[in-house]
Amino acid sequence: MDAAQLEISGMQPQDIEQVAALERRIFSMPWSVDGFLASLQSPDTLYLAVRDCGRVAAYCGMLQSFDEADITNVAVAPEYRGRGVGLRMLRELMTRGAGRGVRRYTLEVRRSNAAAIRLYEKLGFVSVGIRRNFYAKPQEDALIMWTAEDSYA
Ligand SMILES: CC(C)(COP(=O)(O)OP(=O)(O)OC[C@H]1O[C@@H](n2cnc3c(N)ncnc32)[C@H](O)[C@@H]1OP(=O)(O)O)[C@@H](O)C(=O)NCCC(=O)NCCS
Structure with missing residues (x-):
């Protein structure tokens, strides 16, 4: 499988059952179907799904607030x-976000999540602080990361 062959497009309501199933496989405190549906319906969010022959292989989303966005x-x-x-997938999300006026991105990530932290650093995020005990199941600190302004403009 070549990642370049996968199709990336806006998440659709009909993707959400698959997205929520993947979410339950991956996270200890998964978002629900209703949570994704409500988020998808907001004009301030942007959600992408990556499909392999129609099956959802990956997804991501952000919540925009003026010229900043939280990758959720x-x-x-x-x-x-x-x-x-x-x-x-994240390059696509951030480029599309920049087209909607986002100048800076932020996110939280578990302190022990080395794979995700490396990925975010590769995208230009730097760690600016820690939220103590931000996560449960298991309890863990979050790193707060931000990009520089206009790095995706
Ligand atoms: C984190 C996650 C999204 C990475 O997705 P992925 O498609 O495997 O990542 P990519 O193949 O695009 O890797 C891009 C870069 O991320 C970093 N990376 C990815 N996996 C890594 C790993 N296991 N260890 C260290 N670095 C890793 C590397 O810098 C990599 O670049 P490189 O291949 O040139 O070294 C994936 O592991 C995942 O879904 N994890 C579980 C959910 C999660 O943790 N989400 C983030 C919540 S904040």
Whole structure:
């Protein structure tokens, strides 16, 4: 499988059952179907799904507030990891976000999540602080990361 062959497009309501199933496989505190649906319906969000022959292989999303956006969801199915899917998907999200006026991105990530932290650093995020015990199941600190202004303009 070549990551470049996967199709990236806006998440659709009909993707959400698959997205929520993937979410339950990956996260200890998964978002629900209703949570994704509500987010998708907001004009301030942008969600992308990566499909392999129609099946959702990865997804991500952001919540925009004026010229800043919080990347709220990032997940790649285990069988698609390590092939550049996450990087390509987030570049697409951030480029599309810049087209909607986003100048700076932020996110939180578990302190122990080395793979995600490396991915975010590759996209230009730097760690600016820590939120103590931000996560549960298991309890863990979050790193708060930001990009520089206009790095995706
Ligand atoms: C983090 C995650 C999204 C990465 O997706 P991916 O498609 O495997 O990542 P990519 O193949 O695009 O890798 C891009 C870069 O990320 C870093 N990276 C990815 N996986 C890594 C790993 N296991 N260890 C160290 N660095 C890693 C590398 O810098 C890599 O670049 P390189 O291949 O040139 O070294 C994926 O592992 C995942 O879904 N994890 C579970 C969910 C999660 O943690 N989401 C983030 C919540 S904040």
